[in-house]
Amino acid sequence: MLTPHESATIGGVLQEAAAAFAGRPLLVAPPNPARAYDPEGRTITYAQAADAVQKLMALYRQAGYGQGHRIALLLENRLEHMLHKLAMNALGICCVPVNPDYRPRELAYLIDHAHVDLAVVLQSRQADWQAGAREATWQPPAVLLEQFGAALPSAPTPATHWTPEADTPASILYTSGTTGRPKGCVLSHRYELAAGAYYATRGGLVDFRPEGERIYNPLPLFHVNASILSFYAALLTGSCQVQTDRFQPSRWWQEIRETQATVVHYLGVIVQMLCVQPPSPADRQHGVRFGMGAGVEPQLHAAFEERFGFPLLELWGMTENVRILVDCHPPRQLGTRAFGRCTPGIEVRIADDAGADVPDGTPGEMLIRHSAATPRKDFFSGYLGDEAATEAAWRGGWFHTGDVVTRDATGMLHFVERRKNIIRRSGENIAAAEVEAWLLTHPDVELAAVIAVPDDIREEEVLACIVLKPRAREAQGQEALLRSLFAHCEAGLAYFKTPGWVWFSEQIPTTGTQKIQKHSIFGAGVDPRSLPGMHDLRAWKKRQKAQG
CATH class of the missing domain: 3.40.50.12780 (ANL, N-terminal domain)
Incomplete structure (x- = not known):
């Protein structure tokens, strides 16, 4: 070698x-x-x-x-x-x-x-x-x-x-x-x-x-x-x-x-x-x-x-x-x-939201570095044109991965979930915020919240919870509205980012400062895919062939 x-x-x-x-x-x-x-x-x-x-x-x-x-x-x-x-x-x-x-x-x-x-x-x-x-x-x-x-x-x-x-x-x-x-x-x-x-x-x-x-x-x-x-x-x-x-x-x-x-x-x-x-x-x-x-x-x-x-x-x-x-x-x-387990060249901490270490067996965010002397050695050089995001990811001298893990008594690390607002579909990382931002450019959409739901084949699928503008709620049939929303997403997003499930709601829960509470949309223990009125669009999602 x-x-x-x-x-x-x-x-x-x-x-x-x-x-x-x-x-x-x-x-x-x-x-x-x-x-x-x-x-x-x-x-x-x-x-x-x-x-x-x-x-x-x-x-x-x-x-x-x-x-x-x-x-x-x-x-x-x-x-x-x-x-x-x-x-x-x-x-x-x-x-x-x-x-x-x-x-x-x-x-x-x-x-x-x-x-x-x-x-x-x-x-x-x-x-x-x-x-x-x-x-x-x-x-x-x-x-x-x-x-x-x-x-x-x-x-x-x-x-x-x-x-x-x-x-x-x-x-x-x-x-x-x-x-x-x-x-x-x-x-x-x-x-x-x-x-x-x-x-x-x-x-x-x-x-x-x-x-x-x-x-x-x-x-x-x-x-x-x-x-x-x-x-x-x-x-x-x-x-x-x-x-x-x-x-x-x-x-x-x-x-x-x-x-x-x-x-x-x-x-x-x-x-x-x-x-x-x-x-x-x-x-x-x-x-x-x-x-x-x-x-x-x-x-x-x-x-x-x-x-x-x-x-x-x-x-x-x-x-x-x-x-x-x-x-x-x-x-x-x-x-x-x-x-x-961590090895020379990758040190690991597991921390709570305040940055304090958590005990073994307790979920927390995985923080990593090369070593105390050279924390960033062999890591990426930074986010292009975004020094603020680079430094935020490295706050406290550790890179914040956004992944929630646990560590057992033997030092073995176990993946729990992604802390970041990311959907993982067939190996592709999809930013919910990007899909939400594009949905909001549709003339009939007043509010959108995008979450991950389990998928039997692709690990996770994209679910869009949508509040329609008042004039759009009765202006057209549901099939035509779904087709319009899907075509809009298909035109602006890679096919895998397009919602595979769509849910229309009168409102989406928010905090007093108007931050969307995604965990409250369906409640604990509920599989949204099984709810009446959930629209399954997965069969519409198809990879486009090369043109020409």
Whole structure:
């Protein structure tokens, strides 16, 4: 395994890895005849990756891009995403991945907030990018991936420096903010390399062998899990990342077998969907040694491991710090939402609302830091353009995660719930405040409160409680009103953020200062989904296909 030093950069580590592991595979796309790209699959070795990166670097540099520039990538889960990211980072360029499910207003926000200097876009996503760009104030040039070598626009302000350092921004990843609009997490070269190194050295059942592992990751490359956590663990250990386009239950095991995967990454929804597949004699016909993920339902944990023959190692991480905590040392605590103990490099406190430590067994917010001497070491660099939010998250010298946990007598940490106003649906974090703000722009909505409700497949679903303006209550039928509200949300929010349940109410409980009391809307112990008058719109929610 390569061990990056404190001043290491991504470009330098790639060169070391290419020299050490030249003929080994680094990136693999599994075969899929139904896919528009690489239908027969594709393998890129370390040496081939380094060569491709050098050629891309030459093109970027010739066009004037370098230190200080930001480039958006709308490339879905194609292997080219990682090649372009590596080339950009080696020149000091910051990568801004784009969620392909963004609606135009969300994309416009990213363009303006990140102030990107260029976008590299799939031809099949060109219409999506143009729709977002039309709503943006800032107007960066864009180039199609398919025309990249021949049509790369020149940088608006040519760079004069191409030698990044460890603290140079490598990525800006957008997370759901509790106050409405997403925050841009700035991640440095040091952060990304430290995340991969930390993953690969957890020990116990997380055992990266000298010959390398084959990590099957169905998660999107605009998330920290696939583009940083697993990829840099692979790069540093001579391993391979198997990057499928997206999770498909019908193809999961076939792709794992065909690519000879030895490690898999999962979410709770993936485990649920695999467990409902009919049992097969081939359930254990694979080479998977362990799974890494979060959110498995406690009642499915042991049953999954017994059926499929490998451990699901529950972890904790977040974009602000993805040096993970993980329950990987026997005896493990299956079925308890345990996710490991603090280790050197991640100190943990559990505190009440006043910031005081709580006793073991008592729920409280998890606060983390690297150490007393260097609390922010290897964490994110900050929220882009929002120093106040960064400092608020770090108040008292500890990063406030917003997650409520407990610690047992053995030091094991157990997840309880999210303290922040966040809904977790199929691995996506959805800010209730963002959905509420958009609902309030509908001409018939007077007040909106958005909460999470359980979902049998997707962990949680979005429920919108809506008070209509007086003139709207009788002006149209309920079906037409629901269609109007759904179309409004669909136009302004990524499909997964659109409410799957809608409840019309005469009023929503508030405090004396007019703060909405969400916990009082339905009362304790009530499952809102079962109430008369609840509207189930989940079947209306569909991922939009690429235009063009």
